[in-house]
Amino acid sequence: MKILVPTKRVPDTDQKITATADGSGVASDHLPFVVNPFDAIALEEGVRIVEKLGDDSEVIAVGIGEADYVQQLRTALAMGATRAICVECNQSLDPWNVARLLKEIVLREKPDLVLMGKQAVDDDANQTGQFLAALLDWPQATFASRVELLAGEIRVDRETDHGIETLRLPLPAVVTTDLRLNEPRYASMAGIMKAKKKPLDVIPVAELGVALEPRVEVLRYHSSETVRRGERLRSVDELVERLRQDVGAQA
Amino acid sequence: MTTQSADVIIIGAGVAGLSTAMQLALRGASVIVLERERIGNGSTGRAAGLLGQLRGNVEHTRMLIDGIDIVRQLEKTTGTEIFVQTGSLRVAETPERAAEIASLVAMGKSIGFDIEHLRASEVAKKLPYMRTDDLLDACYCPTDGHLQPAELVSGYLKVGKDCGVQYKTNSPVIEILHAGGRVQGVRTAEGEYHAPKVVNAGGPWSYLNAELANATLPTAAIGHYYLTTRPDPNHPVDRMSPAIRDRELRLYTRPESGGLIVGIYDAEPDQYNMRKLPVDFDMSRMKAARDSIQVARLLEAANARFPWIDERTPMTITTGIMTFTPDARPFCGEMPDLEGMYHCAGFSGHGIVQSPTIGLIMSQLILDGQSSYDCESIEADRYFEVPGYMTRTDIEQRCFDMAGNYYTKIEKATPVASGHA
Numbered sequence: 001m002k003i004l005v006p007t008k009r010v011p012d013t014d015q016k017i018t019a020t021a022d023g024s025g026v027a028s029d030h031l032p033f034v035v036n037p038f039d040a041i042a043l044e045e046g047v048r049i050v051e052k053l054g055d056d057s058e059v060i061a062v063g064i065g066e067a068d069y070v071q072q073l074r075t076a077l078a079m080g081a082t083r084a085i086c087v088e089c090n091q092s093l094d095p096w097n098v099a100r101l102l103k104e105i106v107l108r109e110k111p112d113l114v115l116m117g118k119q120a121v122d123d124d125a126n127q128t129g130q131f132l133a134a135l136l137d138w139p140q141a142t143f144a145s146r147v148e149l150l151a152g153e154i155r156v157d158r159e160t161d162h163g164i165e166t167l168r169l170p171l172p173a174v175v176t177t178d179l180r181l182n183e184p185r186y187a188s189m190a191g192i193m194k195a196k197k198k199p200l201d202v203i204p205v206a207e208l209g210v211a212l213e214p215r216v217e218v219l220r221y222h223s224s225e226t227v228r229r230g231e232r233l234r235s236v237d238e239l240v241e242r243l244r245q246d247v248g249a250q251a
Numbered sequence: 252m253t254t255q256s257a258d259v260i261i262i263g264a265g266v267a268g269l270s271t272a273m274q275l276a277l278r279g280a281s282v283i284v285l286e287r288e289r290i291g292n293g294s295t296g297r298a299a300g301l302l303g304q305l306r307g308n309v310e311h312t313r314m315l316i317d318g319i320d321i322v323r324q325l326e327k328t329t330g331t332e333i334f335v336q337t338g339s340l341r342v343a344e345t346p347e348r349a350a351e352i353a354s355l356v357a358m359g360k361s362i363g364f365d366i367e368h369l370r371a372s373e374v375a376k377k378l379p380y381m382r383t384d385d386l387l388d389a390c391y392c393p394t395d396g397h398l399q400p401a402e403l404v405s406g407y408l409k410v411g412k413d414c415g416v417q418y419k420t421n422s423p424v425i426e427i428l429h430a431g432g433r434v435q436g437v438r439t440a441e442g443e444y445h446a447p448k449v450v451n452a453g454g455p456w457s458y459l460n461a462e463l464a465n466a467t468l469p470t471a472a473i474g475h476y477y478l479t480t481r482p483d484p485n486h487p488v489d490r491m492s493p494a495i496r497d498r499e500l501r502l503y504t505r506p507e508s509g510g511l512i513v514g515i516y517d518a519e520p521d522q523y524n525m526r527k528l529p530v531d532f533d534m535s536r537m538k539a540a541r542d543s544i545q546v547a548r549l550l551e552a553a554n555a556r557f558p559w560i561d562e563r564t565p566m567t568i569t570t571g572i573m574t575f576t577p578d579a580r581p582f583c584g585e586m587p588d589l590e591g592m593y594h595c596a597g598f599s600g601h602g603i604v605q606s607p608t609i610g611l612i613m614s615q616l617i618l619d620g621q622s623s624y625d626c627e628s629i630e631a632d633r634y635f636e637v638p639g640y641m642t643r644t645d646i647e648q649r650c651f652d653m654a655g656n657y658y659t660k661i662e663k664a665t666p667v668a669s670g671h672a
Contacts, residue, residue, distance in 0.1 A: 015536055030529045032538070040541065048563075078542035185562040186539065189547040 001057035001149075003046040004111035005081065006102050006132075007039040009065050009072045010122040019221035026122075026221060035072050037184075038117025040079075042177040044184040046115050047080035049149055058082040062105055064089050064098060070200060077195035078187035084198070085109075089205035094216035099131030104208040106136060111172065113154065118143050118176040129176035139169040143178040253442035257281045257417075259617060260437055260446040262424050262460055265295035266400070266602055267595045268452030269407035270610025271617075276414035278618055283444055284416060285437065287423035287456070291404035293534050294454050294602060297571030299477055299512050300398040301494050301503055302604040303339050305359050305366060310625045311580075312362070318607035322398060325406035325607075333402045337506065338493040339395030340374065342386050348499055349388040356390050366392050377493065380486045380511070382556055397494060397505050400603050407610075423530075427463040427592070434464070434591035448617050450593045455572045456525050457582075457596030458646075466586050467641055469634050470597040471650030473575045474521030475514070476545050478553065481565040482509030486557075500552045501658040513560065515549040516600070516658040522651055523572055539568040575599045577640065577649035579657060583609060584616050584631040593617060594631040599653070 011017065011031040018027045035043070046059040061076035063069045064087040073084040087101060106114065119126035133140030145164070146157035156175055158165045169175075187195070233239050259275055261268045264286035272282045304315040322334045343349040352368070359366035369377075371386040408418070419439075426438035427449060436445035451468070453460040461468035482488075487509070494505040504513045539546050546568055553560045560566075576582060576597035583595050595613050598605055608624070615622040634640035640649065 012538060014538060016531065016533070032540075034538075035541070075540065075542040183565045184541065186546045186550065186568060187542040188562040189544075189551050191562070192542055192544060192547050195542070 001050065001053055001055070001113070002109065002111040003049060003057070003059045004062060004106060004109055004114045005039065005043045005046050005059060005076070006062045006064075006098075006105075006114065006116045006128070007043065007072065007076060008036040008117070008120040008122075009033050009063060009069050010036045010120055013121045017223075019223045023220040023222055033072065035075060036117050036120040036122075038119060038121070038177055038179070040117075040184040041179070041181050042115040042117050043076055043079060043081060044182045045144075045147055045177060046113075047185075048182065049147075050082070051080070053149075060085060060109060060111065062102065063087070064093065064101055064205070066090055067202075070202070073200055074195055075187070077198045077200065078191045079185055080187075080191060082198065084200045086200065086202045087205050087208065088202055091205075091212065092218075093212070094214060095125045095127035096131055096215050097210075097212050098128050099135055100210050100212075101205065101208055102128070102132050103135045104210055106132070113171060114138075114174045115147075116174070116176055118178055129174055133174035136172075136174070138172055138174050140174040140176070141167045141169055142176045144175050145178050145180045147175060147177075147181065254445065255283065255442070256436075256445040257283045258446060259283075259448045259450060260285065260444050261450040261452055262437065263287075263293075263452035263454060263456070263596075264290040264418060264420070265293050265452065265454050266291070266403060266407065266606035267454070267598065267609060268450065269404060269411065270606040271450055271452060271595055271613040272416045272610075273407045273411040273414070274610040274614035275617065276411055276416045278614055280614075280618065282411075282416045283446070284411075284418045285422045285424055285439060285444065286418065286420045288531075288533060289420055290408065290418060291401065294571055294573060295400055295404060296535055297475075297569055298400045298603045299503070299505060299514055300400050300403075300603040301339075301496075301505055302334070302397055303341075303392070303395050303494070303496065305355060305364055305392060307358075308628060309362060310628065312364070314608040314612075314624060315604060317611075318604065321607035321611065322403070322406075325403070325410065329402075329406045329409050331402045331405065333399055333406055334396060335399065335490070336394060336396040337491050338391060338393040339496065340369065340378070340392075340493045341390050341496045341498075342374065342383075343388045344385050344497075344499050346387065351498075352388050352390045359392070364392070365394050366390055378495070380488060380557060380559070381495065382558055391493065395494060398603050403603060403606070424460065424463070427460070429464065429589055429592070432588070432590055434589055448591045448593065450595055450613065450617070452595045454596055454602070455523065455574045457574060457594065458643075459525055461586075461594065464586075464589050464592050466589060466592070466594075467646075468582060468594055468596065468631075469640050469646040469650070470574050470576055470582070471647045472523035472525050472572045473650065473654040474523065474545070474570060475573045475600070476517070476539060476543075476549050476568060476570045477512055477514030478546075478549060478560075478566045478568050479507050479512050480510040480560060481567075483559075483565075486559050495556075497556055498658040500555055502552050502556060504557075510566075511557070511560075513549070513553040513557065515545075515552055516654065517545050517548055518655045518659070519545075520651070520654050521545065522647060534571050537570050537572075539570045543568075573598075573600045573654070574602075575650040575654045577634065577646070577653055579653050580629050581605065581609065582631040582633075583612060583626060583629045586632050587635055600657070
């Protein structure tokens with residue numbers, strides 16, 4: 001079993017995020033970077049599947065970005081990825097082009113399963129997994145909240161507005177992960193020590209032979225105004241009355 | 252620009268500043284508390300709050316025991332539970348640690364403190380979720396427990412507000428005003444606050460506040476981590492399960508919302524230069540990296556005592572900053588070179604539980620010039636102009652060593668000793 005986990009490196013969204021003065025991007029001077037939380041969930045799921053199989057199965061973490069992306073890939077290796085691939089690319093990419101690059105990695109590595117976050121928490125695009133499945137002409141299951149590996153196929157629960165939908169997909173397939181699939185681990189001491197010796201290949205983006213064709217143009221970033229409309233009420237009764245009125249007004 | 256006056260200005264709205272403000276106001280003093288950010292954030296907002304009353308030093312033990320009375324009074328006033336009296340347990344897995352426990356039990360009994368040896372089989376009965384087969388000895392203190400930091404903050408705040416304390420948030424102090432060897436107040440971006448007495452209760456920022464008054468306060472900012480497991484039906488943790496201290500493994504634990512808090516005094520903790528942190532640094536946003544070596548060591552130690560905890564266990568990791576001093580005791584009181592400038596910082600991981608009595612002591616020092624407690628071991632000037640404690644490099648090294656060795660050194664408690672625990 002070979003599982004490919006594409007990841008994105010994003011600013012830690014639990015920090016205070018502001019746009020740069022010229023609106024060209026996010027002010028990232030003091031911002032720590034992390035593996036996109038949904039991708040960390042995908043990685044954790046891949047590691048759990050491989051731990052359960054207990055054979056020579058592999059989880060390969062992939063990152064596309066600037067040279068210091070290797071830091072986040074080392075974290076992925078410490079969490080249990082078998083090896084990592086860093087596609088060095090200094091250009092900012094939209095989901096379509098990320099999917100095209102990932103397709104080349106998939107063709108090289110020939111994984112049985114691609115597990116990735118349903119979206120990245122920086123741009124919330126929620127497109128890359130779907131693009132990749134379409135480009136590969138593979139079956140896809142998005143927003144997985146439970147994943148079960150069966151002989152030659154995978155069973156996926158997805159949370160929808162109408163309840164839990166269960167899909168069965170033949171492998172190879174693309175599965176994107178939702179929040180409740182698992183809780184990613186903190187690396188163990190053994191994991192951190194082993195990570196130092198695991199292979200981490202760096203590939204210049206040009207080597208993949210994909211002519212990048214940007215389809216999305218970012219016009220401007222600006223910080224949204226936070227409006228606090230808190231109000232102090234005197235009693236619980238008053239609160240209940242207010243809630244009744246507000247609900248009534250909306251109904 | 253505003254100009255306001257008060258009897259006392261307090262810098263910092265963590266438990267140290269809030270408790271001091273409350274005690275001063277209860278005595279009728281007018282108090283303004285200036286907080287750089289939010290009330291009860293900072294180290295206070297991340298503390299586990301373990302209360303072990305028995306210390307190597309009898310006076311410190313007395314302070315902790317008396318603190319519980321203050322807390323019980325606060326509970327009556329606010330109607331909320333602050334002190335959770337779970338009892339506490341200390342375990343020994345080596346002969347040295349067993350001797351340590353024996354001396355602690357002897358000291359406790361000599362002052363009439365409720366403490367008993369507990370056999371490993373009895374420990375297993377009390378704590379089914381803990382590994383006990385390697386224990387040589389243990390002792391149990393039924394009157395220990397923990398203080399709930401958020402509820403304690405609310406208590407200080409409620410009484411303080413009722414007594415007229417003014418709290419100003421998002422108000423970092425940028426200058427300490429003084430002339431002729433006397434403090435006169437402080438300046439913030441909004442204006443000046445005048446008072447003959449100023450208290451530096453800045454926690455990890457305390458050494459920077461001291462520098463504003465041209466003083467050297469030997470405190471340093473040290474990183475700390477603990478984990479909180481989610482409730483697990485296979486390993487239920489009763490909310491009244493005793494706190495556990497395992498100094499050999501550097502661990503402490505207590506129950507929390509059906510799960511278990513496990514914290515570590517790491518041998519090589521992170522060190523922080525508070526000056527280099529962003530101006531709007533908010534401790535509640537600190538986050539451990541998924542491959543943090545400190546977290547990995549915490550997981551390893553936790554697994555040794557609680558084999559069901561490993562890297563796959565659902566948990567949250569809390570990280571924050573503690574303020575250590577070279578001897579792990581706080582600095583409380585004036586420095587010789589600036590009259591009216593008081594310091595109240597450096598609680599080395601014990602700020603929550605020491606705060607009730609420390610607030611009382613600070614109010615006594617400020618209003619009476621002396622305290623009903625023997626404050627020799629916590630005097631602010633005990634390293635004043637002492638060689639080796641004057642540069643930031645020396646101070647940070649000594650505080651780092653103290654923090655790193657905090658749980659590992661063997662403690663020799665005697666009823667008359669003045670060491671610390």
